[in-house]
Amino acid sequence: MSALAQTSWRPDGASDPLATRHGLIGAPVSRIDGPLKVAGQARFAAEVSMPGLLHAGFVYSSVARGRIKAIDTAAAEALPGVALVMTHRNAPRMKPPALFGTTPEAAGASDLPIMQDAEIHWNGQTVAVVLAETREQAEEAAALVAVEYESLPAVTAFAAAKAHAHPPESVLGEPAVLEIGDAEAALAAAAVKVDLTFTTPRQNHNAIELHAATIAWEGDRLTIHDASQLVTMTAATIAQVFDLDPKQVRVLSPYVGGGFGGKCLWDHQILGAAAARLAGRPVRVVLSREGVFRLVGGRTQTEQRVALAATADGKLDALIHTGVAAMTAHNACPEQFTFPARHLYAARTFKLVQQVAEMDMLANTFMRAPGESIGTFALECAIDELAEKLGADPVAFRRGIEPEKDPTSSHEFSTRHLNEAYAAGAERFGWAKRSATPRARRDGEWLIGMGCATGTYPYYRMPGGAARITLTADGRARVAAAAHEMGMGTATVQSQVAAERLGLPLDRVSFALGDTELPPSPVAGGSNQTAAIGAAVIAAHTELVKALLKLAGNASPLAGLSTDEVEGRDAGLGKRGDAARFESYASILRRAGRDEVTVQAEAPMPLELQKWSMHSTAAQFCEVRVSESTGEVRVARFLGSFDCGRILNAKTARSQFRGGIVMGLGLALTEETLFDERSGRIVNATMAEYHVPVHLDVPEIEVIWTDIPDPRTPMGARGIGEIGITGVGAAVANAVYNATGKRIRDLPITLDKLL
Amino acid sequence: MQRFEYHRAADTAAAIALAARAPEPHYLGGGTNLVDLMRENIERPRTIIDVTALSSAIEARPDGGILIGAGAKNTAVAEHRAIRERFPMLARAILAGASAQIRNMATVGGNLLQRTRCYYFYDDAAHCNKRKPGTGCDAVEGFNRIHAILGASPSCVATHPSDMCVALAALDAIVHVEGPGGRRSLPFGAFHRLPGDRPDLETALGPAELITAVELPAGAAGLRSTYRKVRDRASYAFALVSVAAALRIEDGKLAEVRLALGGVAHKPWRAATAEAALRGKPAGADAFRAAAEAELAAARPLSGNAFKIELAKRTIAATLSELAGARP
Numbered sequence A: 001m002s003a004l005a006q007t008s009w010r011p012d013g014a015s016d017p018l019a020t021r022h023g024l025i026g027a028p029v030s031r032i033d034g035p036l037k038v039a040g041q042a043r044f045a046a047e048v049s050m051p052g053l054l055h056a057g058f059v060y061s062s063v064a065r066g067r068i069k070a071i072d073t074a075a076a077e078a079l080p081g082v083a084l085v086m087t088h089r090n091a092p093r094m095k096p097p098a099l100f101g102t103t104p105e106a107a108g109a110s111d112l113p114i115m116q117d118a119e120i121h122w123n124g125q126t127v128a129v130v131l132a133e134t135r136e137q138a139e140e141a142a143a144l145v146a147v148e149y150e151s152l153p154a155v156t157a158f159a160a161a162k163a164h165a166h167p168p169e170s171v172l173g174e175p176a177v178l179e180i181g182d183a184e185a186a187l188a189a190a191a192v193k194v195d196l197t198f199t200t201p202r203q204n205h206n207a208i209e210l211h212a213a214t215i216a217w218e219g220d221r222l223t224i225h226d227a228s229q230l231v232t233m234t235a236a237t238i239a240q241v242f243d244l245d246p247k248q249v250r251v252l253s254p255y256v257g258g259g260f261g262g263k264c265l266w267d268h269q270i271l272g273a274a275a276a277r278l279a280g281r282p283v284r285v286v287l288s289r290e291g292v293f294r295l296v297g298g299r300t301q302t303e304q305r306v307a308l309a310a311t312a313d314g315k316l317d318a319l320i321h322t323g324v325a326a327m328t329a330h331n332a333c334p335e336q337f338t339f340p341a342r343h344l345y346a347a348r349t350f351k352l353v354q355q356v357a358e359m360d361m362l363a364n365t366f367m368r369a370p371g372e373s374i375g376t377f378a379l380e381c382a383i384d385e386l387a388e389k390l391g392a393d394p395v396a397f398r399r400g401i402e403p404e405k406d407p408t409s410s411h412e413f414s415t416r417h418l419n420e421a422y423a424a425g426a427e428r429f430g431w432a433k434r435s436a437t438p439r440a441r442r443d444g445e446w447l448i449g450m451g452c453a454t455g456t457y458p459y460y461r462m463p464g465g466a467a468r469i470t471l472t473a474d475g476r477a478r479v480a481a482a483a484h485e486m487g488m489g490t491a492t493v494q495s496q497v498a499a500e501r502l503g504l505p506l507d508r509v510s511f512a513l514g515d516t517e518l519p520p521s522p523v524a525g526g527s528n529q530t531a532a533i534g535a536a537v538i539a540a541h542t543e544l545v546k547a548l549l550k551l552a553g554n555a556s557p558l559a560g561l562s563t564d565e566v567e568g569r570d571a572g573l574g575k576r577g578d579a580a581r582f583e584s585y586a587s588i589l590r591r592a593g594r595d596e597v598t599v600q601a602e603a604p605m606p607l608e609l610q611k612w613s614m615h616s617t618a619a620q621f622c623e624v625r626v627s628e629s630t631g632e633v634r635v636a637r638f639l640g641s642f643d644c645g646r647i648l649n650a651k652t653a654r655s656q657f658r659g660g661i662v663m664g665l666g667l668a669l670t671e672e673t674l675f676d677e678r679s680g681r682i683v684n685a686t687m688a689e690y691h692v693p694v695h696l697d698v699p700e701i702e703v704i705w706t707d708i709p710d711p712r713t714p715m716g717a718r719g720i721g722e723i724g725i726t727g728v729g730a731a732v733a734n735a736v737y738n739a740t741g742k743r744i745r746d747l748p749i750t751l752d753k754l755l
Numbered sequence B: 001m002q003r004f005e006y007h008r009a010a011d012t013a014a015a016i017a018l019a020a021r022a023p024e025p026h027y028l029g030g031g032t033n034l035v036d037l038m039r040e041n042i043e044r045p046r047t048i049i050d051v052t053a054l055s056s057a058i059e060a061r062p063d064g065g066i067l068i069g070a071g072a073k074n075t076a077v078a079e080h081r082a083i084r085e086r087f088p089m090l091a092r093a094i095l096a097g098a099s100a101q102i103r104n105m106a107t108v109g110g111n112l113l114q115r116t117r118c119y120y121f122y123d124d125a126a127h128c129n130k131r132k133p134g135t136g137c138d139a140v141e142g143f144n145r146i147h148a149i150l151g152a153s154p155s156c157v158a159t160h161p162s163d164m165c166v167a168l169a170a171l172d173a174i175v176h177v178e179g180p181g182g183r184r185s186l187p188f189g190a191f192h193r194l195p196g197d198r199p200d201l202e203t204a205l206g207p208a209e210l211i212t213a214v215e216l217p218a219g220a221a222g223l224r225s226t227y228r229k230v231r232d233r234a235s236y237a238f239a240l241v242s243v244a245a246a247l248r249i250e251d252g253k254l255a256e257v258r259l260a261l262g263g264v265a266h267k268p269w270r271a272a273t274a275e276a277a278l279r280g281k282p283a284g285a286d287a288f289r290a291a292a293e294a295e296l297a298a299a300r301p302l303s304g305n306a307f308k309i310e311l312a313k314r315t316i317a318a319t320l321s322e323l324a325g326a327r328p
């Protein structure tokens, strides 16, 4: 049904023909893993059984910085069922994991050595791992390990760390400091301006599924059933840690119970593998919820300044976004909160500065639109404040500062339809009913307000992905890539796309993933997986067509046609625009005496990103009710209007957007990891006191989209994983202001800040 | 969790006898609090005596009072028709607590004895006079946004987390207990303790004493009453401040007022000062605010919870206004 895409979305080519096709593209297909999950048959990492399995219990340090002076494991070892206690004294020798970003395959969340010496680097670091026949025994024994520490001075207060803040070498490959013109001078000279400070707290992902791994050695071959959003990189990094060939490590992760950036490589998989080697038996690691807080980093805290200067005609004369994020000396995750300001608005001058402040704490990490989620909170609240000062409607004001080209890189946008998203969203939400003056609407003690904000998230397509297609003589296709299914519908959407590309019915196509024996995949992060796999599948499809044309030979109606001239349709290949020249896959293979044909190819480098500025955008609208008596905030309505290129599956996309918005409500109103600055310890390491939104906190959420294909991406799609959360914090805060007349610039917006 | 022996008590006498002789015993209700604390190694019992098979009857008496067996599930109490009719604040308080699943498991006895939600009490690595007497209190200068503003001591600033107990305090409930020394009945106000310098002692219960029933006297039956809970999300969070209130207005005057606060103290806080200030006065927003001011005059904020004082005042005033039908 469709022409070959080849690699044509690249700078030198045309767009993927699937970008404008209908059929399966965009269809609201239900998740193919749904029935398995409902029936409890989807097997997660913690559910893999193995003969002789041992269970791990963890002991966490209670000091932030120091040395283990003494560690007494005798009582633990004496308990029935305990196989061993691993500490730095008996742990196998391992290399520190290569830090994420230092090589394409590095997955280390930090590059600290893991249980190789007596040093303590954060409060919560693992000091011992107990292996026992049952999890209960392992945890009971873990509580009996007695550790004596020599404490060393630690930097556990943000204010103290901030005094030594400095720009990092780079912010995910972008410069930490970006200045165009003299923004401070423009600000100083401006008649209408805002200059504001925002603070955002630490947060943790809190996926439902706890971090887990079931691990076995067979000689020097290591198998890890993991809950992972980067299987290929995990295998490579674990191989590096244990001095193995990457081929000796297999990571499987067919289902992941939520990732959000948190299901990457942390100490628990490495410690589990080390302990399994020490015991000579397979090991299952399932962190407790507390364990997840102690061993798996979350979003770091920030302090941000946004200063905006307006010209008399409502343009931006200066856009300043600077700030500091807490980080460690052993990781590189500076929380790119200035990224939105690099691409969203036209301004005459810019000053964008990211700094990091090193603390003695668990490495922070990527979480739910790192940077953009909290960066848009600051920027979009400031925009709202400036619009108010100008007496302008915030939607109209944004329209006036919409850039024609990327304002800092000067690249053309691949596509950008934020204005359309705003117009459609405002119309549907009833934005016109908003009163420009705060406190104008009430219902008894409840003040009612509306707010809006822009969301934005970059298009990424990470290199290193490949895909395999096997076409069988009975007219079926099996597509495979290492890839990840974290609940977003990867297999479903990729099956849809592959079926459409091949011209096969959906039930004739399967998509295998979650296994490093399959062709490699980059991290399922940065909302890039759909595009990354899509590009690899396009490359494999081109190879497949080449192979089929060759097999078809001279006796076929396709004889003499080149790959560019044919398309997949009606379970076979046909000449584009010529219904007569066609041969079914079954016929081609049968005639060639083949049961199947298998091809594999790598995705091309993401050159599109070097030429165009590629970003999704969103207009987020919110209505809140705030109790004048108690300051309680209830979100009454929410609408997200998205411009994300082509939407590939209306059903899974809607869930993805809604999920992002729900996380945004948590970011806005409830979520905060309490980090005790005296001890460097997280004190609410529990779902009871770390407040994610519950059902009653989540109102009706409406989601609409432009569905305008991006001609520069595979399938015209841009990835929708994370954009949902962006802009939500500001939309809520702006609505709270409209309701109450109070600007809250410190997240989360808890009721005490409104009393 | 430390290993333990599990026993299911067939009757009250057997439960008490076992608790009196077994090593490190603990009664078990629905387990929704105790088992969590055992998992965290905060409670380390060696003997678990399951008392859920003991009385769970709810007996509505003709005089208007109600007797609730200690094993009654929170859900059963909240759904009981006589309780909803005679003591609506109690049904509302229970439904404002925890989640449906937890309420289905939790018992009345266990609810009374659930332990504080202070972060530092829950963390073995922190200093806590309640968990380990004499080790200090990390909450006094730590995260104490959710902590006490009334009746606290330098050694402990924790709050009692129950919603149900706030209503029971307002209703002058009676706690029936039985122990090795026999049976006795305690007025609700005397059941929980303020921390003083022994925050590890939370109630008036003696060793091996078992709660057998909670009685709601007829006195407060049929009053207009309600429960309002203010918290950090719409559901499934403990109270920052809660108010249980009941009143009777005769000729525009407050003939009877019952008021108790949750989330503010080491025990459910009966607001006797505010009640006294209101009795006999005309119902109205000003009077309610003044009474709230009087009650909170004794409040002492910590570094992170001063807002609770104003929040408590406003919630008292708003709740009473709503009950009285007055504009807030």
Ligand SMILES: Cc1cc2nc3c(=O)[nH]c(=O)nc-3n(C[C@H](O)[C@H](O)[C@H](O)COP(=O)(O)OP(=O)(O)OC[C@H]3O[C@@H](n4cnc5c(N)ncnc54)[C@H](O)[C@@H]3O)c2cc1C
Pocket (backbone or CB within 6 Å): A688, B026, B027, B028, B029, B030, B031, B032, B033, B034, B035, B036, B051, B070, B071, B074, B096, B097, B098, B099, B102, B105, B106, B107, B108, B109, B110, B111, B112, B113, B114, B161, B162, B163, B164, B209, B210, B211, B212, B236, B237, B238, B239
């Ligand atoms: C996530 C979460 C959220 C919650 N939110 C709320 C909330 O918002 N509001 C609220 O009020 N509560 C809340 N709760 C607490 C819940 O109400 C209590 O856990 C529950 O009431 C305890 O009852 P139980 O029967 O399960 O007690 P158990 O856990 O079985 O026991 C608790 C204690 O009572 C003792 N005990 C039990 N029965 C007796 C008896 N008959 N005599 C003497 N001692 C006895 C036990 O020995 C133990 O010390 C929440 C709990 C959780 C886990």
